[in-house]
Amino acid sequence: xxxxxxxxxxxxxxxxxxxxxxxxxxxxxxxxxxxxxxxxxxxxxxxxxxxxxxxxxxxxxxxxxxxxxxxxxxxxxxxxxxxxxxxxxxxxxxxxxxxxxxxxxxxxxxxxxxxxxxxxxxxxxxxxxxxxxxxxxxxxxxxxxxxxxxxxxxxxxxxxxxxxxxxxxxxxxxxxxxxxxxxxxxxxxxxxxxxxxxxxxxxxxxxxxxxxxxxxxxxxxxxxxxxxxxxxxxxxxxxxxxxxxxxxxxxxxxxxxxxxxxxx
Amino acid sequence: xxxxxxxxxxxxxxxxxxxxxxxxxxxxxxxxxxxxxxxxxxxxxxxxxxxxxxxxxxxxxxxxxxxxxxxxxxxxxxxxxxxxxxxxxxxxxxxxxxxxxxxxxxxxxxxxxxxxxxxxxxxxxxxxxxxxxxxxxxxxxxxxxxxxxxxxxxxxxxxxxxxxxxxxxxxxxxxxxxxxxxxxxxxxxxxxxxxxxxxxxxxxxxxxxxxxxxxxxxxxxxxxxxxxxxxxxxxxxxxxxxxxxxxxxxxxxxxxxxxxxxxxxxxxxxxxxxxxxxxxxxxxxxxxxxxxxxxxxxxxxxxxxxxxxxxxxxxxxxxxxxxxxxxxxxxxxxxxxxxxxxxxxxxxxxxxxxxxxxxxx
Numbered sequence: 001x002x003x004x005x006x007x008x009x010x011x012x013x014x015x016x017x018x019x020x021x022x023x024x025x026x027x028x029x030x031x032x033x034x035x036x037x038x039x040x041x042x043x044x045x046x047x048x049x050x051x052x053x054x055x056x057x058x059x060x061x062x063x064x065x066x067x068x069x070x071x072x073x074x075x076x077x078x079x080x081x082x083x084x085x086x087x088x089x090x091x092x093x094x095x096x097x098x099x100x101x102x103x104x105x106x107x108x109x110x111x112x113x114x115x116x117x118x119x120x121x122x123x124x125x126x127x128x129x130x131x132x133x134x135x136x137x138x139x140x141x142x143x144x145x146x147x148x149x150x151x152x153x154x155x156x157x158x159x160x161x162x163x164x165x166x167x168x169x170x171x172x173x174x175x176x177x178x179x180x181x182x183x184x185x186x187x188x189x190x191x192x193x194x195x196x197x198x199x200x201x202x203x204x205x206x207x208x209x210x211x212x213x214x215x216x217x218x219x220x221x222x223x224x225x226x227x228x229x230x231x232x233x234x235x236x237x238x239x240x241x242x243x244x245x246x247x248x249x250x251x252x253x254x255x256x257x258x259x260x261x262x263x264x
Numbered sequence: 265x266x267x268x269x270x271x272x273x274x275x276x277x278x279x280x281x282x283x284x285x286x287x288x289x290x291x292x293x294x295x296x297x298x299x300x301x302x303x304x305x306x307x308x309x310x311x312x313x314x315x316x317x318x319x320x321x322x323x324x325x326x327x328x329x330x331x332x333x334x335x336x337x338x339x340x341x342x343x344x345x346x347x348x349x350x351x352x353x354x355x356x357x358x359x360x361x362x363x364x365x366x367x368x369x370x371x372x373x374x375x376x377x378x379x380x381x382x383x384x385x386x387x388x389x390x391x392x393x394x395x396x397x398x399x400x401x402x403x404x405x406x407x408x409x410x411x412x413x414x415x416x417x418x419x420x421x422x423x424x425x426x427x428x429x430x431x432x433x434x435x436x437x438x439x440x441x442x443x444x445x446x447x448x449x450x451x452x453x454x455x456x457x458x459x460x461x462x463x464x465x466x467x468x469x470x471x472x473x474x475x476x477x478x479x480x481x482x483x484x485x486x487x488x489x490x491x492x493x494x495x496x497x498x499x500x501x502x503x504x505x506x507x508x509x510x511x512x513x514x515x516x517x518x519x520x521x522x523x524x525x526x527x528x529x530x531x532x533x534x535x536x537x538x539x540x541x542x543x544x545x546x547x548x549x550x551x552x553x554x555x556x557x558x559x560x561x562x563x564x565x566x567x568x569x570x571x572x573x574x575x576x577x578x579x580x581x582x583x584x585x586x587x588x589x590x591x592x593x594x595x596x597x598x599x600x601x602x603x604x605x606x607x608x609x610x611x612x613x614x615x616x617x618x619x620x621x622x623x624x625x
Contacts, residue, residue, distance in 0.1 A: 167317060168350035170337045172364035172415065182363075186354040 028244065035237035053238040063239060066223040073135065073219060074203035077142035081199045082192060084143065085150025090184075092151075093158050104151070111148035118145065119212040126213065134215030141209040146199040153198070157191035158184075190258045197254035201247055266329055268293040268451045269314060269419055274323035276309055276475075283309040285475035287323070291419070291453065291468075296445045298454045298462040301472035302498070307455045310472075311421050314453070315344050328418050338367075343412035344421040348428060349404050351396040357383070357407050358392040364415035382410040385444065402433050409441070413448065422454045426461060438464045459499045463487065471495050487546075489531055489616050496544045496618060503550075503589050505543040506620065509535040516612050519543060522587060526561045527612035533619065541617045549614035550591035552579060552601055557609035565589065566604050581608050 038048035057063055088107045092100045110118060122141045123133075131137055165187065169179040185192075207221040214222060220243065227236050267290035276284040284306040291297050299307035312318040314325060316337030325333045332340045343364065351360050358379050365375045383389045386406040396404055405425060412420055422441075426434045442465045445452045456462055462469050463483045471478040471486065471494070479491040490496035496504060507519035507526065517530040521543065528543045535541055556562060568588065569580040577593045579601075589608055593601065 162348060162350060164346045164348070164350040165352065167337070168344070168346060168352070169363070170317075171315060171342075171344050172411070173338045173367035174363075175336075175338050178367065183352055186352075189354070 031237050032241045032244075034234055035241045037234050040233055053234045054242075056235055057238045057242065060235075062218075062223060066218050066220045069217055070204050070220040073138050073142060074200040076139045077146060077203045078196050078199040080139065080143040081146035082150050082196050085147045085195060086154050086188065086192065088147070088151050089154035089158055090180075092155060104155075107151045108148045110144050115145075115206075115208040119209045122209065123212045132215070133213055134217075137213040137215075138210050138219070141213045142199075142203040142206055145206065145209060146202050149198050149202070150192070150195040153191045153195040154188055157188050161187050194254055194258040197250060201251060204243075204247065267291055267326075268328055269453065270324075270326035271310065271314075272324040272326065274310070274313065274325065275321045276306070276313060276318065277321050282475050284313070284320070287475070287477065289470060289477065289480075291451060293451050294449050295467040296442065296452045296454065296465055297468045297470065298456060298466040299470050299472055300456060300459060300462040300498070301478070302457055305472040306475040307457075307472050308423060311344070311423055311453065311455045314419070315342055315421055316340050341415075341418045342421055343415060343417040344423060345408050345412045345425045347424045349396075349408035349425070351404060351408055351411070353396055356393050356395055357388065357399070360396065360407055361411045361414050363411065368415055378414060382414055385447070386410060386440075401429050402437060405429065405437060406440075409444065413444075413450065417450070419451045419453055422452060424456050426456070427458075434461075435464075441465060463499070469499075471498060473498075490544055490618060492618055493542055493620070496542070501547055501590060503545040503547065505545060507541055507543050507617075509537050509539045509541060511537055517541075517617055519617070522585065524563060524583075526615075528615040528617050529613050531616035531618065533617060535617060540620045542620055543615050543617050545589070545610060545615040547578070547590040548592045549610045550589065551609050552581070552591050552593055552597065553607050553609065554600055554603070554605075556607050560609050560611045561615075562607055562609040563589075565606060565608050567601070567606060581606065583608065 033046065035053055036049045036051070037046045038050035038052065039046075085107075088103065091097060092104055092107075097103070119141070122137070122144070126133065126137050126140070131140075161184070165183050166179050169183045170176075174182065204220065206219075207225065210219050210222060218226060224236060224239060224243075227233075227239075269289070269291040271287045271289040274284055274287040275282070287306070287310060289310075299310060301307050309318060313320055314327075316332070316335060316339075320333060323333070324331055327340060327342065352363065355363070361379045361382055362375050365378055370378070379392070380389070383392055386409070388403060388406060388410075391399065391403060391407075396407065399407065405428075408425065409422075426437055426441075429437060438461055441452075441454075445465075454461075454465065463486075466483055468480065469483055469486050470480045473494050479486060479495045486495060486499055490499065490502075493504060496502045505521045505526070507521040510518045510520055510525065512518075512530055512535055515530055516527050517535050518525060518527045519541065520526075526543065528545075533541075551557065556564075563583045565581040565583040567579055568582045571578040576595065577598050579591045579593055581589045581591055583589055591608060
């Protein structure tokens with residue numbers, strides 16, 4: 001029989017894994033637990049449990065408005081980023097394109113530039129072109145941030161596409177446009193769905209860019225930030241819990257859908 | 265009758281590499297024509313030029329008399345069956361087949377009727393709603409064929425469509441392809457490097473080598489009367505005997521092969537005495553026996569190797585100085601050839617002479 005000490009590295013690895021899980025999940029669990037606490041202080045012990053905070057959140061006009069605003073911005077930037085990202089990916093794999101590596105590098109740049117730098121540069125940019133801060137500017141900022149992720153996902157899928165599918169479509173009478181919409185786009189489908197949901201999550205989550213580009217109407221993260229500055233309360237925990245559950249559900253669903261589509 | 269396809273002085277080069285070199289080819293309607301050759305001989309390039317996926321460097325391609333050299337693939341009435349089928353993975357079988365019909369603007373009822381008719385032709389009626397991923401290799405092959413046939417092309421192009429199938433299925437599909445071609449009366453232009461496929465299915469075989477047509481003819485002619493060393497070697501197994509002409513009498517030439525006098529059909533050439541030629545002698549034309557044959561060419565030899573091939577046995581016979589002849593022996597004759605010493609014999613008319621190209625160059 002192997003003792004615990006005869007297999008040191010493996011034991012250490014397992015221990016690390018559990019420690020990491022604990023570190024990952026404990027804060028979230030605490031936050032969720034506090035949202036059910038029947039008292040206005042965020043601290044242990046939890047004497048009585050309640051759903052009142054959720055009731056309060058659901059009646060909070062500010063919260064609902066911020067949610068709506070965030071979703072609207074997310075939807076708009078998703079449409080823009082998916083269109084742009086798909087187009088750039090198609091450009092990169094197109095025949096006879098020079099400097100495709102440069103296009104790819106440029107398209108991916110926004111994903112690696114620090115959020116702060118990106119936010120400041122976008123702010124300078126919009127004031128240079130006399131664009132007011134607010135909805136349009138936020139959408140612009142979120143789109144730029146999300147494009148690289150769509151490009152990478154679409155590219156991966158495009159590269160696995162048999163080269164002669166488009167040839168076959170052309171051969172059967174499709175022009176380039178018809179071939180794109182009837183063959184390439186459906187083939188890209190699973191990757192684009194994943195990319196779209198990723199865009200939405202990125203946008204909903206974004207704070208820094210929104211902070212620099214936003215107007216007076218707060219998005220969800222901005223609202224929560226403002227509320228936290230007024231002191232922690234279980235209401236904020238309830239809000240955060242709702243956001244966490246919804247985004248996690250959407251993310252997992254997206255993962256499930258892309259997997260299912262890919263195995264077909 | 266006007267040919268369906270005409271390649272008129274077609275050249276295609278990629279930089280310095282010449283893929284197709286002054287190709288002139290007319291194809292009659294309703295025929296099963298095979299472009300046969302090793303990889304890189306220009307057969308696939310020729311097919312892709314006819315499909316519209318490559319533009320010739322110079323020359324014209326005529327389709328049913330019309331110049332289509334620069335017409336894009338979606339505007340010419342030819343369809344391709346691709347090597348890996350290229351079925352649309354997100355469409356079911358019926359939708360795949362209907363694709364070309366929809367783009368032709370047919371109404372739904374006619375599309376439906378045509379699709380059912382085609383599915384029936386290959387007995388895939390029950391698979392109409394399956395996705396390509398849920399089909400076997402042979403079924404995918406049939407769907408790809410029907411999808412390409414659906415829009416009723418002037419010519420159906422097949423780019424090595426059988427190479428992904430295993431040997432058994434491949435033989436079955438050869439017969440099926442030929443049957444479909446005969447039933448539909450379409451012109452099929454088939455590209456392959458497999459001589460057996462070409463011999464099995466074709467009405468006409470065009471043997472290509474280094475971008476040029478080496479020889480064109482029906483399978484019998486190409487096999488029985490190859491026009492060059494390349495064709496003789498490429499199609500079937502063969503013994504090539506480099507010989508010097510001694511004289512010609514009627515159809516028969518007598519030649520000197522390694523000091524032995526042999527006779528062969530002069531094969532339409534008019535050989536002059538002293539000329540160097542090759543005699544093509546197919547292994548199945550050789551008759552092996554223990555006793556000396558009474559007539560025809562005969563040489564005494566020693567069996568060096570026997571390879572059992574099931575329906576026949578292949579013998580390597582040393583006919584002196586280590587020169588080997590390959591012969592096929594029928595199972596019923598093998599038993600008597602137990603010893604090493606045998607006679608090989610063949611009739612003059614079963615062998616033919618071809619020019620020694622190298623000698624002229």
